[in-house]
Amino acid sequence: MNQQTKICQNCQQQFTIEPDDFVFYEKIKVPPPTFCPECREQRRIAFRNERALYKRTCDLCGKEVVSRVSPDKSYPMYCKKCWWSDTWDPLDYGRDYDFTKPFFKQFKELLMKTPHISLLSSNIVDSEWVNQETDDKNCYLNVGGHYNQDSAYNTYELYGKDCFDNFWVLHSELCYEDINCERCYRTLFSRECFDCQDTILSYDCRNCSNVFGCAGLRNKKYYIFNKPHSKEEYEKFLKEAPITSHTNLLNTRQKAEKVWLSVPHRDTFIVKSVNSDGNFIHESKNAHNCWNTEGVEDAKNIYIGGWLKDSYDETSHGASELGYECASGGGVYNSKFLSYCMSKDPLGTTHSSELEYCYTVAGSNNCFGCANLRDQEYCILNRKYSKQEYEKLVPQIIQHMNDMPYKDKKGRVYKYGEFFPIEFSPFGYNETAAMDYYPLTREQALQKGYPWSNYESDTKYKFSNYIIPDDISDVGDDILEQVLKCEVLGKAYRIIPMELQFYRRMGLPIPRRAPLQRHNDRISQLLPRKLFNRTCQCVGEQSDNGVYKNTIKHFHESKHCPNSIKTPYDTNRKEIVYCEKCYLKEII
Secondary structure (H helix, E strand, O other): OOOEEEEOOOOOOEEEEOHHHHHHHHHHOOOOOOOOHHHHHHHHHOOOOOOOOEEEEOOOOOOEEEEOOOOOOOOOEEOHHHHOOOOOOHHHHOOOOOOOOOHHHHHHHHHOOOOEEOOOOEOOEOOOOOEOOEOOEOOEOOEOOEOOEOOEOOEEEEOOEOOEOOEEEEOOEOOEOOEEEEOOEEEEOOEOOEOOEEEEOOEOOEOOEEEEOOEOOEOOEEEEOOEEOOHHHHHHHHHHOOOOEHHHHHHHHHHHHHHHOOOEEEOOOEEOOEOOOEEEEEOOEEEEEEEEEEEEEEEEEEEEEEEEEEEEEEEEEEEEEEEEEEEEEEOEEEEEEEEOOEOOOOOOOOOEEEEEEEEEEEOOEEEEOOEEEEOOEEEEOOEEOOHHHHHHHHHHHHHHHHHOOEEOOOOOEEOOOOOOOHHHOOOOHHHOOHHHHOOOOHHHHHHOOOOOOOOOOOOOOOOOOOOOOOEHHHOOHHHHHOOEEOOOOOOEEOOOHHHHHHHHHHOOOOOOOOHHHHHHHHHHHOOOOOOEEEEOOEOOOEEOOOOOEOOOOOOOOOOOOOOEEEEOOOOOOOOEEEOHHHHHHHHO
């Protein structure tokens, strides 16, 4: 089929469906989408509550637990122990399919009746306040990571230890306020650094140690603002401008960021990959419009995912094949329109399979329109059928979805092939990851027909009359008893004991912002999930803005590089952006 241009029924913008897309849709038997890729991704993550956590009583055992479900929600919530137990049966909520009502309306009724699990975390020790994490020990407010210890306030930390306030850090230890760093030790306030130690306020450094405020370095030691120094000079600098001081840290951060802007930036970060586009793609093939992905093959529109094959439109999903419009789970095969669905062992070899329109379904196969279900097969709306009955009824339901589509509050039409409407989300839009990448005000969300949470805890905090000392050396244990006020949000936050111990150990000043605002600050530093067409900024002997002087002759010699690039760096940004050829000449 030829390329087609469509108008998104949500944002009213044009989007393109390519011939290869039609091949995929035919392969998994779904119609082409009516929402653009961005609106489809927004719709998926509007069901993903990562960090809005509350104390709430389990509706089965009565125990107070930490939950992603606020106490004012009308649907039931079970603690993890109860939800996974045999003391209740999800099939008790099953219902016959009603051909007089739209499918989506029936699914919402089921979704709001079945018990929701408090948190999606497993095999954790002394880590009550983590969500969507596995195999953590002594962690606090970590989200989306695995195999971590003594860490807090991280998003997508994997195999980490003693790490605080990071986004996407892998196999690292003693790291703080880093973004997209791997295999680092004692690396602070840095971005896209790999195999580094004792690295501070640096960008795009590899195999470096004892570097401060640097960018684009390889195999270097004792560098300050990209200039070499002796060990004695380096240590003297750290003593004279210690980052133990909040004031000194702010000043040196500004100097470091100027250095970051003085070197070429790679147009996209794509390594060991073939025929792929997006950013932060590792060891992938035929991966298009993919962001923070690894081991992806024949896939498109993937936002944070790994080990996926023959899949489109997935977010925070992994270890799956033949998937479409899936989010926040993994270990599924030949499945579509899923949220929080998984095998019993998402990273193992067993998969849940043949799932459609399911929410929080685990270890199951051949289920359609089910919610909060475990270890079942051949179920529709949580009612069990024989194999023959199931295979006869599902095609009838799909036809009914097309004959009697659901219309949401704003008139958007949902036939078979559309993910769940955002208005069905069991969370307020402001509680979900959608606020990170598609932020809206309360008024904007309500105008679009999206749910919004107005819940406020009954706990009233009285701010302490306490002034945070400028230097960590002047901070006493009494800070643990203080209620601090975030300088941006104006909301209360505390310093916890393991956090204070970390700041003292690393020589770091106390943050003036609450954990949520610090997370927002990191998100604001991420490049957009969008590619822009532009040309390489290398003009032979220097960058076209005259800031960077090339160190070696390039293939285009003294002429402007002819390469056109697709990059997440818009032309309005200050960074110098080189194509891969020119970048590799200069930086590696």
